[in-house]
Amino acid sequence: MDPSADLTSHAPAAHDPHHHDEHGHDHHELGWWRKYVFSTDHKVIGIQYLITGLIFLFLGFTLMMLMRWQLAYPGKALPVLGPMLNVLFGRGSMPEGIMAPDFYNSLGAMHGTIMIFLGVVPVAFAAFGNYVVPLQIGAPDMTFPKINMASYWAFFVGGIIMLISFFVPGGAAKSGWTAYTPLSVIADSGPGHHIIMNGQTLWLIGFVFLITSSLLGAVNFITTIIQLRAKGLTWMRLPFFVWAQFITAFLLLLAFPPLEAAAVMQLMDRLAATSFFMPTGLVVSGAALNISGGGSPILWQHLFWFLGHPEVYVLILPAMGIVAEILANNTRKPLWGYKSLVFAALVLGFLSFIVWAHHMWLTGMGTVVSAFFQTTTLIISIPSVIILSAFFISLWGGSIRFNTPMLFATAFLPMFGIGGLTGIPLAFNAADIYLHDTYYVIAHFHYIVAPGTIFALFAGVYFWFPKATGRMMSEFWGKVHFWPSLICMNVIFLPMFLQGMLSIHRRWYDGGQGWALSNEKVWGLSGFEWNVPISIAAWVMGLAQIPFIINFFWSIKYGKKVNDNPWEATTLEWAAPSPPPHGNFAVVPTAHRGPYEYSLPGRERDFTMQNEPIRDSDRRAYEAAAAAHD
Amino acid sequence: MEIPYTTTARPDTGLWNAKIGIWLFLASEVMLFGGLFSAYIFLRLDAAPGHWPRGLLNVPVGTMNTAILIASSVTVVLAWAALKMRQFSKYKFYMGITILCGIVFLVVKLAYEWPIKFHHFGAKITPAALEKYEPYLGNAHLREGGYEPRVEISGHLENPEALHDESIREYHIKLDAANAEPLNPDNDRPRFWPAPMSDKIAHVSKDDVQLASMYVPKHSTFFATYFTITGLHGLHVLGGVIVFIYLWLPVSARLYKRNPEQLANRVEVAGLFWHFVDLVWIFVFPLFYLL
Numbered sequence: 001m002d003p004s005a006d007l008t009s010h011a012p013a014a015h016d017p018h019h020h021d022e023h024g025h026d027h028h029e030l031g032w033w034r035k036y037v038f039s040t041d042h043k044v045i046g047i048q049y050l051i052t053g054l055i056f057l058f059l060g061f062t063l064m065m066l067m068r069w070q071l072a073y074p075g076k077a078l079p080v081l082g083p084m085l086n087v088l089f090g091r092g093s094m095p096e097g098i099m100a101p102d103f104y105n106s107l108g109a110m111h112g113t114i115m116i117f118l119g120v121v122p123v124a125f126a127a128f129g130n131y132v133v134p135l136q137i138g139a140p141d142m143t144f145p146k147i148n149m150a151s152y153w154a155f156f157v158g159g160i161i162m163l164i165s166f167f168v169p170g171g172a173a174k175s176g177w178t179a180y181t182p183l184s185v186i187a188d189s190g191p192g193h194h195i196i197m198n199g200q201t202l203w204l205i206g207f208v209f210l211i212t213s214s215l216l217g218a219v220n221f222i223t224t225i226i227q228l229r230a231k232g233l234t235w236m237r238l239p240f241f242v243w244a245q246f247i248t249a250f251l252l253l254l255a256f257p258p259l260e261a262a263a264v265m266q267l268m269d270r271l272a273a274t275s276f277f278m279p280t281g282l283v284v285s286g287a288a289l290n291i292s293g294g295g296s297p298i299l300w301q302h303l304f305w306f307l308g309h310p311e312v313y314v315l316i317l318p319a320m321g322i323v324a325e326i327l328a329n330n331t332r333k334p335l336w337g338y339k340s341l342v343f344a345a346l347v348l349g350f351l352s353f354i355v356w357a358h359h360m361w362l363t364g365m366g367t368v369v370s371a372f373f374q375t376t377t378l379i380i381s382i383p384s385v386i387i388l389s390a391f392f393i394s395l396w397g398g399s400i401r402f403n404t405p406m407l408f409a410t411a412f413l414p415m416f417g418i419g420g421l422t423g424i425p426l427a428f429n430a431a432d433i434y435l436h437d438t439y440y441v442i443a444h445f446h447y448i449v450a451p452g453t454i455f456a457l458f459a460g461v462y463f464w465f466p467k468a469t470g471r472m473m474s475e476f477w478g479k480v481h482f483w484p485s486l487i488c489m490n491v492i493f494l495p496m497f498l499q500g501m502l503s504i505h506r507r508w509y510d511g512g513q514g515w516a517l518s519n520e521k522v523w524g525l526s527g528f529e530w531n532v533p534i535s536i537a538a539w540v541m542g543l544a545q546i547p548f549i550i551n552f553f554w555s556i557k558y559g560k561k562v563n564d565n566p567w568e569a570t571t572l573e574w575a576a577p578s579p580p581p582h583g584n585f586a587v588v589p590t591a592h593r594g595p596y597e598y599s600l601p602g603r604e605r606d607f608t609m610q611n612e613p614i615r616d617s618d619r620r621a622y623e624a625a626a627a628a629h630d
Numbered sequence: 631m632e633i634p635y636t637t638t639a640r641p642d643t644g645l646w647n648a649k650i651g652i653w654l655f656l657a658s659e660v661m662l663f664g665g666l667f668s669a670y671i672f673l674r675l676d677a678a679p680g681h682w683p684r685g686l687l688n689v690p691v692g693t694m695n696t697a698i699l700i701a702s703s704v705t706v707v708l709a710w711a712a713l714k715m716r717q718f719s720k721y722k723f724y725m726g727i728t729i730l731c732g733i734v735f736l737v738v739k740l741a742y743e744w745p746i747k748f749h750h751f752g753a754k755i756t757p758a759a760l761e762k763y764e765p766y767l768g769n770a771h772l773r774e775g776g777y778e779p780r781v782e783i784s785g786h787l788e789n790p791e792a793l794h795d796e797s798i799r800e801y802h803i804k805l806d807a808a809n810a811e812p813l814n815p816d817n818d819r820p821r822f823w824p825a826p827m828s829d830k831i832a833h834v835s836k837d838d839v840q841l842a843s844m845y846v847p848k849h850s851t852f853f854a855t856y857f858t859i860t861g862l863h864g865l866h867v868l869g870g871v872i873v874f875i876y877l878w879l880p881v882s883a884r885l886y887k888r889n890p891e892q893l894a895n896r897v898e899v900a901g902l903f904w905h906f907v908d909l910v911w912i913f914v915f916p917l918f919y920l921l
Contacts, residue, residue, distance in 0.1 A: 215658055
């Protein structure tokens with residue numbers, strides 16, 4: 001049979017219903033590309049962000065697993081994988097399986113960059129924010145769906161540019177994720193490097209795309225939360241997660257642009273030989289540079305950390321939001337101190353703009369400046385403690401359901417606590433002189449971001465998975481994922497405090513081997529030797545993510561089917577069908593009450609959704625609560 | 631599915647979506663230019679005496695461009711007001727003038743101000759050789775008056791091949807007025823009307839030169855900030871002009887027939903952006919041209 005004849009004979013028949021549809025309704029089915037790839041639907045975009053972000057998270061972690069080999073066994077050939085990587089990355093990245101110093105530096109710089117800007121921020125802010133916020137506020141979509149799509153694709157292009165940079169001559173950026181000048185300006189330049197296609201320049205260009213992406217996202221989030229809240233959903237009835245995203249969006253909106261300015265200036269320094277960040281009289285390889293000089297390396301640090309510090313709260317606030325939702329849901333009682341939480345988060349957001357120079361104690365910026373930033377840094381711990389305490393008190397007296405999301409959410413609390421408390425010695429500039437740039441610092445901020453934020457992200461994935469798919473992820477494999485991850489996280493990061501206090505520097509290519517003999521031993525191991533258990537734990541943790549990956553994809557198709565509100569939660573996203581259709585709600589919801597009305601007296605169920613109208617019994621319960629409060 | 635409040639205001643906030651969106655965007659723009667202006671402050675305060683040049687930009691031309699931009703900010707409001715009064719031809723007229731102003735601004739910038747800099751040459755003298763070139767620099771005279779020293783001999787490079795040819799050991803510079811008559815008190819301070827170039831030619835040995843460069847970003851932190859900020863500002867002007875042209879084209883007439891309020895809103899949002907671009911220039915002009 002002639003296939004073309006077949007096509008023509010079927011074409012009119014296939015076309016007719018579509019034709020009819022166009023006239024019958026004001027919309028018609030979107031094609032596959034518009035529906036799943038270039039979609040303007042906030043849910044699709046959220047899932048795109050989630051999957052891309054999770055892939056980048058794992059990639060960033062993989063880079064670190066490679067570095068952990070070099071740290072534990074410096075100068076030894078990595079069996080099997082090493083020679084393969086040398087082929088993949090080329091240019092003597094791992095000659096005979098031994099990691100070259102430049103490649104080590106690239107891995108370090110790109111681990112930080114990928115984890116923060118391509119992993120955690122896209123997942124915590126863009127993925128969960130996109131998927132959950134419009135649903136939680138009862139909106140049909142974001143206010144600017146096209147801009148939302150542009151945001152994802154700008155992020156995607158930025159990510160691709162970062163990936164390409166691994167394969168250009170000279171390899172990816174190697175001046176640290178902070179790209180301190182003047183090192184970063186002279187890096188990847190000169191003979192053998194292309195003027196544009198080199199690691200550091202691509203890093204900067206990639207950054208401009210990522211910043212654009214988060215700017216578009218931030219504008220969209222704030223406008224959506226202000227404009228598209230459902231009827232009756234007043235500010236103090238917003239779920240804490242929405243508040244957290246709202247404040248995060250402001251941080252991104254206002255903190256990222258100065259880094260964009262800085263990135264443009266560093267690009268000028270690299271491409272147009274300007275001296276924004278290049279001091280007078282700089283000598284490189286024995287020759288004075290042919291530049292005007294007069295620039296300021298410290299200026300880069302100021303601009304970078306003006307972003308960099310609010311960025312920390314960009315990483316942690318959405319995580320706190322996720323944890324808050326899951327805590328309230330699984331303790332079956334209202335979140336303790338909702339108003340304190342909201343105001344603490346607002347204060348946190350504000351203060352995060354005036355603490356940045358605490359990353360710069362050792363730059364010689366002067367005691368007055370240091371004293372100011374030390375004071376603000378200590379003040380900012382107050383709202384953090386308020387939030388963490390409110391979470392702990394929320395657990396008090398609850399009948400807690402320890403399902404997988406709750407396990408991750410509860411683990412977040414002590415992990416974040418350790419991370420936060422170990423930051424206090426770093427906040428004092430006298431103590432920081434000793435601890436600066438040691439593994440202590442690495443341990444401190446990883447406790448916040450890795451077992452802190454990333455655990456909260458896992459909690460969020462397990463928690464909202466049934467909303468996005470209509471199916472549950474496996475509880476059993478969730479626990480298989482959780483327990484090894486928790487143990488490994490602590491085996492990785494707890495000894496790093498020790499290493500830091502034994503003065504192991506965070507940027508040593510040999511993991512401190514050169515200092516091994518001068519170190520005292522703790523529990524039979526010197527600071528250097530502690531690298532071995534840490535590295536093994538890191539690799540085991542890599543394996544421990546496999547149950548998650550399989551569980552995630554398997555459950556999309558084969559997970560247990562559940563109703564629209566399997567966790568018996570109260571917020572509006574659970575009033576939408578699972579998965580929600582385009583436009584989200586069958587009936588536009590109206591909010592009648594606060595977000596966490598669990599175990600409301602006089603109700604037959606232990607949860608009362610925000611869109612359930614107020615009854616007389618509710619009024620009596622509110623009055624009784626108010627009277628008890630007085 | 632319809633997104634609410636795209637053209638009508640939400641009752642409790644009193645705003646439609648894009649108006650909030652543009653204000654948020656402008657807030658981030660403030661931070662973007664704020665980052666650049668803070669670099670300006672940092673670098674200028676850090677600059678060694680004589681290394682932050684003054685009076686190199688053409689003040690009358692800058693003043694004219696300022697006036698053009700301010701005028702366009704007025705006409706864009708008139709265009710918006712005309713739409714609100716449903717006078718479409720008046721809208722087209724005012725919007726046309728706005729677009730014209732934007733284009734004139736860019737042409738002046740890109741076809742006159744920038745190229746003239748790219749063809750101007752400056753040689754910064756090493757500290758050891760300053761004494762040798764005193765007849766062109768007049769530093770003793772400047773010291774007396776309490777002015778910052780001159781460290782550069784500038785003008786038109788008569789032998790441009792010297793820039794690349796190592797065997798040529800001298801720059802032949804047709805001097806600027808300040809280097810031709812360094813003792814003339816008119817040259818002590820920046821002038822409003824730029825002084826004409828002299829016919830005097832100076833020979834400057836390469837051994838005495840710290841950095842020889844056309845007036846390009848590389849020349850100094852001053853030109854680095856000048857070109858970066860005006861370049862970014864120029865991109866914003868260009869973006870604004872493109873949006874205005876879109877709003878002026880026949881598509882706008884079709885939108886006007888269908889939903890005039892939506893067109894008015896679009897013009898309002900674009901206009902807010904335009905005012906911001908104008909405002910940035912209000913900072914650029916004094917910081918670079920006057921101070």
